Amino acid sequence: PRAHHKSINMQSTLPASWYREPGFYQLERRAIFSKSWILVSHIHQFNEPGKYARYEMAGYPFFIIKDRAGNINAFLNICRHRAFPIVHENEGKAFVLSCKYHGWSYSMNGNLAKAPRFDHVEDFDKEEYKLYKVHSHVDRLGFFWVNLDAAEKPTLSWEEQFGGVDTQPRLENFDMSDYEYDHTWSMEGKFNWKTLIENYNECYHCPTAHPGLAPFFKGNKQMNYGLEKYWVAHLGAKGEERSGSVSPTYMFPNASVTLTPVFFYMMSIVPTSATTSLMRYEVYRSKSATPEQVKEKLDFFSQVESEDKWLANGSQANLNSDTYMTGPFHPDVEEAVVYVIGRVKGMLHEHVDEEKKRGAEWWPARRGPVQATKSSAEQDEAFCRGVCENSALRGGSAPEGLAW
Structure with a gap:
């Protein structure tokens, strides 16, 4: 491996529990989806x-x-x-x-x-x-x-997380005024959101699972050539910063944009539970593209997305089985995955540290009551919290006895 990859040699994947535990998913809702752009x-x-x-x-x-x-x-x-x-x-x-x-x-x-x-x-x-x-x-x-x-x-400010993502030199040849909204489509997946996000951020699997993608990797193109803040630039070569060709970018935590001369589409992997997600796509077509051109390209990318869904569903089934714990990451071709899960781990640990200081769960997206009803609402909320934290209701099993 190249020397600058040495720090991630033989780094392991996240434990399977991170992809299936309901309580862990609730932490992700608090720590990531409540605070990220x-x-x-x-x-x-x-x-x-x-x-x-x-x-x-x-x-x-x-x-x-x-x-x-x-x-x-x-x-x-x-x-x-x-x-x-x-x-x-x-x-x-x-x-x-x-x-x-x-x-x-x-x-x-x-x-x-x-x-x-x-x-x-x-x-x-x-x-x-x-x-x-x-x-x-x-x-x-x-x-x-x-x-x-x-x-x-x-x-978190937008600039702190994504400053520069909209000024990538490779995107300068795309005239965004040439595109218009076309449609939205979606697929339901039986996998944790991270399962598909990790899949998206590597093409180690492409020769095996996506034979149709082989032409994109001719010459000196790389799967990822820019790991920046909370985003990853994919499919580029160091000398083609202004190519205007197919240009996908991943945006933490769960989105990506693929720009092409014919259309661009946005992918969102929307968590719906600890072990399920919605694959959501918004499609914007070039005003100068013919319906046939759009259909040809969209059919191709839709096939790739369906193949990825099959891969993620299969992996998640075994992550749920409690027979697998971790595996190894390749330090080169899975570099972006290591980068992304590093962001996940960082946000989760920071949030838990803050909750420990507060002595309670912190839900950043939660709106408080208005002043006129604040006193009674807070008393009722405290009563509920006291019951749930001091009984088996917290875990959802049969109570052995309440605190009182």
């Missing part, structure tokens, strides 16, 4: 006022909508009254966001417009019951990112 869409999908799209990320529901002023906003998909979802379709158009439970309605910028029969309720302030806003960022290429951190200022 997550790539979810592109502004081309929101091309007119009222256009919206619905998302869920590791159990956190939200939607994106363009308002009349041209702003693209993200909100939790939760009515502030009794938590019913605001939007129910994956995509749509609406100028008023109405809850179909009790009729509360909101404007496209999240303001509460109507709360039936609350007009004369003492201490009710409409300003305190706006939709929960989600932090968002649009990068220089028009990609739309969210951060679910409930704090006024996210724990």
